[in-house]
Each structure stands twice: as C-alpha cells, then as structure tokens.
Amino acid sequence: MxxxxxxxxxxxxxxxxxxxxxxxxxxxxxxxxxxxxxxxxxxxxxxxxxxxxxxxxxxxxxxxxxxxxxxxxxxxxxxxxxxxxxxxxxxxxxxxxxxxxxxxxxxxxxxxxxxxxxxxxxxxxxxxxxxxxxxxxxxxxxxxxxxxxxxxxxxxxxxxxxxxxxxxxxxxxxxxxxxxxxxxxxLKKDIAGFLCNRIAYAMYREAVHLLESGVADAEAIESSFRNSVGLWAPMCGPLRLIDVMGGGAFYAESIKGVLPTLASSTELQDTLESFIDQNAKGPKNNIGFFDYEEDDAEKWAERFTAAILSTKKYQDQHIPCDSPASAKKTVMVP
Ligand SMILES: NC(=O)c1ccc[n+]([C@@H]2O[C@H](COP(=O)([O-])OP(=O)(O)OC[C@H]3O[C@@H](n4cnc5c(N)ncnc54)[C@H](O)[C@@H]3O)[C@@H](O)[C@H]2O)c1
CATH class of the missing domain: 3.40.50.720 (NAD(P)-binding Rossmann-like Domain)
Incomplete structure (x- = not known):
C-alpha cells in the first residue's frame, strides 16, 4: 500500500x-x-x-x-x-x-x-x-x-x-x-455465506422442512417466528440470547433433545428446487410460499423500510455501538 x-x-x-x-x-x-x-x-x-x-x-x-x-x-x-x-x-x-x-x-x-x-x-x-x-x-x-x-x-x-x-x-x-x-x-476466516447468511440459511432450511413435513402451514411458521425471534433480534443475537434468557445450561438441555430431529440435508429441498424452475419472485410474480395481490410487492417493500428505520432508532436508543458511528478516526495508512 x-x-x-x-x-x-x-x-x-x-x-x-x-x-x-x-x-x-x-x-x-x-x-x-x-x-x-x-x-x-x-x-x-x-x-x-x-x-x-x-x-x-x-x-x-x-x-x-x-x-x-x-x-x-x-x-x-x-x-x-x-x-x-x-x-x-x-x-x-x-x-x-x-x-x-x-x-x-x-x-x-x-x-x-x-x-x-x-x-x-x-x-x-x-x-x-x-x-x-x-x-x-x-x-x-x-x-x-x-x-x-x-x-x-x-x-x-x-x-x-x-x-x-x-x-x-x-x-x-x-x-x-x-x-x-x-x-x-x-471474520477471522473466509467462509462461504459469511456469518448472517449461514445462520439465516440454516433457519430457512428448517422452516422449509417444517412446511414440507406438514408440521404447520406457512402462516403458522411465520407468526411463530415473527412474534418470538422478531421481538428480540434487534436487541441481541443467538449467543447473547442463550446467556440472558435462561442461560447455557437450560438451552443446552433443550437443544440436545431437539437436535436429532432438525433438518440437516445437504441437498436443496424440493420446494426450493421448484422455485428455481419457476423463477419464483414472491410478490413480484405471485410465485412463492404465499399468494399475492398486485400491489403487494410495494406494500412489503414499504413495511421493510419502516422496520429498518424503526429498528435503527431502537438500537441507537437502547443498544449503543461499541464503536460509536459518530467517531471520526484517522484512517491508518498501511
Ligand atoms: N439483494 C440483496 O438482498 C443482497 C444483499 C447483500 C448482498 N448482495 C450482493 O450485492 C451484489 C449486488 O446485488 P444487487 O441485488 O444490487 O444486484 P443488481 O442486479 O440489482 O445490481 C447490479 C448493478 O450492477 C451493474 N453492473 C453489472 N455489471 C457491471 C459492470 N461490469 N460495471 C458496472 N456496472 C455493472 C448493473 O447495471 C446493475 O445496476 C451481489 O453480489 C449480491 O449478491 C445482495
């Protein structure tokens, strides 16, 4: 440099x-x-x-x-x-x-x-x-x-x-x-999908598995997730959650029992495979897990923006950054 x-x-x-x-x-x-x-x-x-x-x-x-x-x-x-x-x-x-x-x-x-x-x-x-x-x-x-x-x-x-x-x-x-x-x-090492996508993809695989196995319909999977993880995710990640919402001993015991039943396939599930064939774009072409009306793509985009803006305000008020955003530092010259 x-x-x-x-x-x-x-x-x-x-x-x-x-x-x-x-x-x-x-x-x-x-x-x-x-x-x-x-x-x-x-x-x-x-x-x-x-x-x-x-x-x-x-x-x-x-x-x-x-x-x-x-x-x-x-x-x-x-x-x-x-x-x-x-x-x-x-x-x-x-x-x-x-x-x-x-x-x-x-x-x-x-x-x-x-x-x-x-x-x-x-x-x-x-x-x-x-x-x-x-x-x-x-x-x-x-x-x-x-x-x-x-x-x-x-x-x-x-x-x-x-x-x-x-x-x-x-x-x-x-x-x-x-x-x-x-x-x-x-990250300390290069790994495909980095952090958030790896965590998210494991979660998506499980959600599709629950749907394909007939355990629950898509609406139930959505509301269960939205009203639980959706509440704490702006506050903390999964590791902090384990610490502060019951402790590792409690979580380890309950995870141990469920672990053998979790989705672990390394193949793309049939539903996701079919989405590739159909070029599924959700509300944009009404191909996805749900049915959509004509203006739904815009409605969901607006909801997404509103969630991001309010989450940012919540985080700035309650979860300060370790390195404040306003900190102006001199960039090191290598
Ligand atoms: N969409 C997401 O949610 C998301 C999230 C995180 C990261 N990413 C990644 O961000 C990257 C961009 O994704 P996107 O959704 O914005 O794609 P996009 O297709 O919307 O935009 C790509 C843009 O690059 C331009 N472009 C393509 N080749 C070019 C070139 N050689 N020179 C100049 N301009 C060129 C295109 O005209 C287009 O405007 C991808 O690697 C994607 O995986 C996407």
Missing part, C-alpha cells in the same frame, strides 16, 4: 448501483465522503440520482444525519459509465450481480485503473473471497465487504479476509467501516 490511500482518503467508488449499490453509495454520501458511482446502465445511474432525496429522508428519519439535502450530496457525487474516475478513490466497492466470472473480471479491470494502495471490497453475498482473489495483481488489498439492503441506514457490515488479504487491509477496512457508521462484524 502507498500514499495514494491517504491522498484519496475522502473518495469512495461504488461499482454497480443496483438494489444494494444504491444504499452503499448513499451511505458514503451520508457520512461525508465524495463518491464515484459507476454503473454501465444509464437507467441505473439515473435511478440512483432519483433515489437521493429518498435516501436523505431515510437518513434524517433514522437519525443517521441531523441535516443534509440531496443537492449537497450531489455536489460530492460523480456518476460514470466506466471505471476511469475510480482512480480518485481510496476504496472501491464492487456491488455488481452475484456472478463469479463477472466479479473476477471486474476486479481485474479495477486493478488496471487504480493504484496499488487502493483497497477493493467485494459485496458478494456468498462467494469465498479467496476465490475472487485468484488472478488479482495485488490480492492482499481485496476483502469481503458484505452489506445489507438500505445500507445507508443499517449498522450491518461483514468484513471478511480472503486467504491472501493482509492484516493491514483488514485494519483499514474496519476503520473505514466505522467511519461509515457501521458496527462491522470482522
């Missing part, structure tokens, strides 16, 4: 301004960075510009910022169809669709434009970072940077080292993540 990192410290580039990239770029703007937003589709660059007032409103409502407007954010934004302006950035975040060859190709193209000292984070959902690093010129500066939807508001970020990622890169990544208002979960 070299001085280019320090020199470009205030500029972050986001490549891919789709569902996820939009929130990532808005997060960087909300936290005062200048942003280079790259998308090969003019339509998606336009959509991002249109999204800015909404993103500002979300950030104001959730207390991410105290003041600000889309005009001021635009002054710090450069949109581009190609990678050339990413040379100004200290960090390039790739957020194109989940396609391994396309992501590997893009990493090579980014490396051809940026200097050696520029960090590259990949917002892959589930690809091992070590695989993405193959063929990179400087694999030590490539790391996993896994965001969730509404990245401009949430605290979520998983930082994952590939086999070749340097410790310095991870230290810098953590520091930038904190400047972006995140509570980064830093």
């Amino acid at each position: 070299n001085d280019k990192f320090a020199q470009n410290e205030q500029v972050i580039a986001v490549v891919g301004l789709g569902q996820l990239g939009r929130g990532i770029a808005a997060c960087c703007l909300a936290r005062g960075f200048a942003v280079v937003g790259v998308d090969r589709e003019q339509k998606n660059r336009d959509l991002f510009r249109k999204f800015l007032p909404e993103a500002v409103a979300h950030c104001l409502e959730a207390g991410v910022i105290e003041s600000g407007d889309a005009g001021e954010w635009q002054d710090r934004l450069e949109l581009s169809e190609d990678l050339a302006p990413t040379s100004r950035a200290c960090l390039v975040i790739e957020s194109i669709a989940e396609d391994m060859p396309a992501k590997k190709q893009l990493l090579r193209e980014i490396e051809a434009v940026v200097d050696e000292g520029v960090l590259i984070g990949s917002n892959t959902s589930a690809f091992p970072i070590s695989d993405l690093q193959e063929g990179c010129k400087y694999p030590e500066r490539v790391f996993g940077m896994h965001w969730s939807s509404h990245g401009h508001v949430t605290r979520f970020l998983e930082l994952t080292p590939g086999e070749q990622t340097s410790a310095q890169t991870m230290a810098c990544a953590k520091e930038i993540a904190e400047r972006l208002g995140k509570e980064p979960a830093v």
